[in-house]
Amino acid sequence: GKLERRDKVAAARTAAQLDVIGEEPTAEQTAQFSMAFDQLIKRTIRRRIAVDKHRPDGRKADEIRPIWCDTGITPRTHGSGLFTRGETQVLTLLALGTMKEAQRIDDLSIDTTKRYIHHYNFPPFSVGETGFMRGPKRRDIGHGALAERALIPVIPSDEEFPYTLRLVSETLESNGSSSMASVCGSTLALLDAGVNITRPVAGIAMGLIKEDDDLIVLTDIQGDEDHLGDMDFKVAGTSEGITALQMDNKVAGVSQETLGQALQQAKDARLKILGIMSETIAGPREELSAWAPRITAIKIDPEKIGMVIGKGGETIRGLEADFEVEISIEDDGTVSVYGVQGEKADQCVERIRAMTKDVEVGDVYEGATVVKTTTFGAFVELTKGVDGLLHISNLGSGRVEKVEDVINRGDTVDVRVEEVDRARGRIGLRLLSDDSAPAEGNGGGDGDESTHRRPRRRRKMSTSDVAE
DSSP: OHHHHHHHHHHHHHHHHHHHHOSSOOHHHHHHHHHHHHHHHHHHHHHHHHTTOOOTTOOOTTOOOOEEEEEOOSSSSSEEEEEEETTEEEEEEEEEEOGGGSEEOOSSSSOOEEOEEEEEEOOGGGGTOOOOOOSOOHHHHHHHHHHHHHHGGGSOOTTTSOOEEEEEEEEEEOSSOHHHHHHHHHHHHHHHHTOOOSSOOEEEEEEEEEETTEEEEEESOOHHHHHHSSEEEEEEEOSSOEEEEEEEEOSSOOOHHHHHHHHHHHHHHHHHHHHHHHHHOOSOOSSOOTTSOEEEEEEOOGGGHHHHHOGGGHHHHHHHHHHTOEEEEOTTSEEEEEESSHHHHHHHHHHHHHHHSOOOTTOEEEEEEEEEEETTEEEEEEETTEEEEEEGGGSOSSOOSOGGGTOOTTEEEEEEEEEEETTTTEEEEEEEOTTOOOOTTTTTOSOSSOOOOOOOOEEOOOHHHHHO
């Protein structure tokens, strides 16, 4: 492995230094020896690969290191994938969020938000070193952006999958091509999370070493081949094509023939990797993680968006608090409700549908709240922001002298819509009651005054009621 080769080179360096400059060299002698030894190592390895066709780990030019992968590594994240290729290992974790949590982009581009986000981390321990765990360096940001762009073409649209996706690739071990391993880990995590991507994506790093007239294209380069070679050519894609490319080139130019050979070897390697990954997980899981937010999307009249939001956002905040959900509303009237508890999310959706539904004659509203009483009737809140008039003549089958004899403010009653005047914005209601009946005495009683039955009503309990 990498460490064994490093130890052998270090032992050879020490032995050669003793033979050449003795046991007590000066600082200048040590520096000159180190420079010469490094040049010798570089020249030797390059010639062995390009001329003798012998790679440091004994692989053929188009051979991939052993691959092992797994999914569902962490229980609470919404998706996870572990990808190992030789001595390079990457763990990718995925979290699903609401569309509200999409990253806001403040630049000159047309896009204002970003819903697919990939972060790449390369801690010092991944290469056997110690160091400060600080923020990402330029290299880390670049690798993360490359892996992100490799997956964007296969991510479903927000209409098909209305979630924000954040992936974090943690490099646990590295001996070359960790960025392409993060592409493979991202695919595994997406499938594990149940994201219906168009096709799986895999990545491979290609290399090139040219010594005079001898040239060789390498598949799946490792650390030494990247450091001592002439090209680092990263290729990511699906079984049908390429989604991302990046080339770092140290030679004067690459011929069309050489580039074609590199792309063909990359395709062969990519297909092999995709086959191994499919043995671990062939497609997206049928259900999302139990910890992932559930989403229900409905369409409402765009003119009624303000009704759902309410004054200063009061209504939408109340819905989110009552049902423990998150709500996002698009300009076209698409309302998305996110909630971990599916039952509460469904109740919230029904509440929004009721709020935005056009009132029709014959509709029955149960548990409507009396918000105001007058001399001629009572105003009843059918849904948030929609009131109807319950005229005093529709409070019972007999004559009602005073509205408060039947209902009071704060009562909850069942009503039926009797009239809808859209031009004037008026809604006429009738009280429904199980025990309403024709008034007694109307058929010839002794009393002068007609009587009426008081309809059944449900009244909200107040603090004074509790005190009693």
